[in-house]
Amino acid sequence: MSGILVYSELESATLGLLTKGRELAAELGKPLAVALLGEEAVGWKDACFAHGAGQAFVANDPALDVFQAAAHAAALAQIVARAEADIILLSSTRRGRELAPRLAQKLSAGCVTDAIALSLQDGQLVVERRALGGNTISASVITSPRQIVSVMPKLFDAEPGGSGEGEVIEVALELEPSATRLVERRSKEAGAVNVEEAEVLICVGRGLADEGDLSLIQDLADALGGVVGCTRPLSHDNHWLSEDQMVGLSGKVSSPNLYIGLGLSGQIQHTVGIMDAKLIVAINSDKNAPIFRVADYGIVGDLYQVVPRLLEQLQK
Amino acid sequence: MDIIVCMKQVIDLEQLRIKPATRQPVVEGLPVLLGDFEKCALEEAVRIKEKGGGKVTVVAAGSGKLQDTIKEALAIGADEAVILTDPVFQDSDAMGSARLLAKTIAKIGAYDMILLGDGSADNYSGEIPPRLAELLGLPQVGGVREIEVLDGAVRATRDLEDALEVVEVDLPAVVAVTSELNTPRLPPLSAILKAGRKPLHVWGPDDLGIAADEVGAAASVVEVLSNLAPVQDRKGIIFEDPEEGVGKLVKALQQEGALEE
Numbered sequence: 001m002s003g004i005l006v007y008s009e010l011e012s013a014t015l016g017l018l019t020k021g022r023e024l025a026a027e028l029g030k031p032l033a034v035a036l037l038g039e040e041a042v043g044w045k046d047a048c049f050a051h052g053a054g055q056a057f058v059a060n061d062p063a064l065d066v067f068q069a070a071a072h073a074a075a076l077a078q079i080v081a082r083a084e085a086d087i088i089l090l091s092s093t094r095r096g097r098e099l100a101p102r103l104a105q106k107l108s109a110g111c112v113t114d115a116i117a118l119s120l121q122d123g124q125l126v127v128e129r130r131a132l133g134g135n136t137i138s139a140s141v142i143t144s145p146r147q148i149v150s151v152m153p154k155l156f157d158a159e160p161g162g163s164g165e166g167e168v169i170e171v172a173l174e175l176e177p178s179a180t181r182l183v184e185r186r187s188k189e190a191g192a193v194n195v196e197e198a199e200v201l202i203c204v205g206r207g208l209a210d211e212g213d214l215s216l217i218q219d220l221a222d223a224l225g226g227v228v229g230c231t232r233p234l235s236h237d238n239h240w241l242s243e244d245q246m247v248g249l250s251g252k253v254s255s256p257n258l259y260i261g262l263g264l265s266g267q268i269q270h271t272v273g274i275m276d277a278k279l280i281v282a283i284n285s286d287k288n289a290p291i292f293r294v295a296d297y298g299i300v301g302d303l304y305q306v307v308p309r310l311l312e313q314l315q316k
Numbered sequence: 317m318d319i320i321v322c323m324k325q326v327i328d329l330e331q332l333r334i335k336p337a338t339r340q341p342v343v344e345g346l347p348v349l350l351g352d353f354e355k356c357a358l359e360e361a362v363r364i365k366e367k368g369g370g371k372v373t374v375v376a377a378g379s380g381k382l383q384d385t386i387k388e389a390l391a392i393g394a395d396e397a398v399i400l401t402d403p404v405f406q407d408s409d410a411m412g413s414a415r416l417l418a419k420t421i422a423k424i425g426a427y428d429m430i431l432l433g434d435g436s437a438d439n440y441s442g443e444i445p446p447r448l449a450e451l452l453g454l455p456q457v458g459g460v461r462e463i464e465v466l467d468g469a470v471r472a473t474r475d476l477e478d479a480l481e482v483v484e485v486d487l488p489a490v491v492a493v494t495s496e497l498n499t500p501r502l503p504p505l506s507a508i509l510k511a512g513r514k515p516l517h518v519w520g521p522d523d524l525g526i527a528a529d530e531v532g533a534a535a536s537v538v539e540v541l542s543n544l545a546p547v548q549d550r551k552g553i554i555f556e557d558p559e560e561g562v563g564k565l566v567k568a569l570q571q572e573g574a575l576e577e
Binding site for chain 2: 066067068069070073093094095097098099100101102104105106108109110111112113114126129131132133135136137138139140141142143144178179180181182183184185186187188224236243249250257258267268275278279280281287292293294295296297298299300301302305306309310313314
């Protein structure tokens with residue numbers, strides 16, 4: 001029993017995991033395989049081979065039509081057995097977060113979800129994830145014979161490599177009918193604001209006194225070619241901004257070139273979402289606000305005084 | 317409808333401090349509380365009971381302080397609580413914790429739904445709901461922000477990255493919820509006073525027929541090598557005079573290449 005198996009319901013994540021898996025497989029001297037579930041995923045097989053997969057285990061079953069962790073975990077467990085895999089890499093999408101622990105339990109295996117780094121130390125896979133509400137990063141090894149890791153989406157970029165050739169293996173699954181029925185799926189209103197991809201991100205917090213003052217924040221974002229994000233109270237309590245704009249632990253994660261935090265204290269629940277920003281700027285009237293401790297530059301001052309002056313300077 | 321709500325006692329992360337020299341978190345002596353996501357799960361269970369009848373039982377594992385912490389759950393509206401505070405249970409990993417909860421739920425007996433938070437406030441690993449569902453052989457739905465109880469089934473709205481997915485799942489089922497589901501009530505004083513008189517059971521390994529090597533650190537299959545605050549290499553240049561600060565900031569951002577000159 002020795003091999004690496006990759007699975008995600010997204011093609012981009014599958015190829016990113018294969019790219020990292022290829023590196024680990026080479027160092028460990030293990031084969032690298034991919035599981036492709038459903039009709040659409042079978043179409044990714046050539047791309048998977050181009051990213052280092054030596055085997056593609058393909059399977060389909062009506063029980064997999066609607067996502068149900070029980071069925072998907074059962075399918076993957078059967079493929080894991082067939083592939084003789086001991087390291088299973090999944091993506092930590094919403095679906096992956098439901099799937100990884102269920103698969104782990106089915107295999108009596110240890111699991112680490114939401115991994116932010118994978119490395120090898122003395123031939124052992126070391127997995128890092130954020131812990132204690134984002135205050136710390138823990139590094140763990142899984143000591144059960146099989147190891148399940150779900151990796152944060154977009155952590156690894158897909159880069160082609162390997163021989164480019166591989167073998168397709170069809171697996172006949174034995175699954176129970178699903179206990180889950182799809183009623184409807186509706187796209188979230190495509191918010192015009194995409195904080196995840198922003199180059200410049202202006203976040204505002206409770207220092208904003210009135211919803212009408214958002215125009216001031218938007219003016220600054222426009223002047224810098226950026227977008228507006230916020231902390232949880234503004235989106236979830238006040239509903240001044242959409243939930244899509246909330247940055248932090250239970251919201252979006254962003255890595256802009258420039259982040260400016262306005263009138264927000266910098267609780268870890270928020271700052272965990274901007275830790276990878278290239279430059280962090282903080283403007284807050286409380287000089288003891290935690291945001292200044294993670295900032296590159298800061299101004300101690302009220303946003304209502306600082307932002308108009310900043311706009312003035314930028315327009316010069 | 318009989319609902320079991322699993323809750324976790326966590327340290328108050330708002331009060332967590334990091335030792336600057338070693339980057340180690342200081343967790344000893346911090347106050348403990350019930351996690352926010354689980355409170356939403358409990359609130360929902362109580363609302364379902366208030367509408368259609370039934371019983372809400374809370375199960376929680378943690379330190380001896382749970383004797384007090386759990387009273388908040390009873391004040392919010394749980395009818396009964398089972399707490400798992402035996403030292404043998406401490407330091408369980410996700411698999412051990414799920415095993416412990418599964419044995420406890422099996423002992424409680426009949427139920428229609430198990431509600432949990434989508435992740436705990438401390439580590440947010442989200443492992444317990446799927447592992448518990450697997451151990452009990454039940455279907456699961458996670459990331460749930462709306463619940464509607466039907467006859468013999470539950471209709472749940474799952475929050476995905478780019479879509480909301482409404483599914484129906486046959487009961488019994490495990491449902492893991494997000495904080496968008498509701499705003500947990502603040503129990504009135506009268507409810508807090510009454511909470512002390514509700515049944516509170518403390519179950520140990522013998523009550524559950526669980527062996528010492530099935531739970532706790534001994535059964536853990538995830539070994540934590542380190543747990544430290546990340547290295548911060550930010551510049552920390554703070555202008556205390558807002559008048560001058562704006563000009564200096566603009567200049568600095570230009571030098572950094574973040575602003576055009």
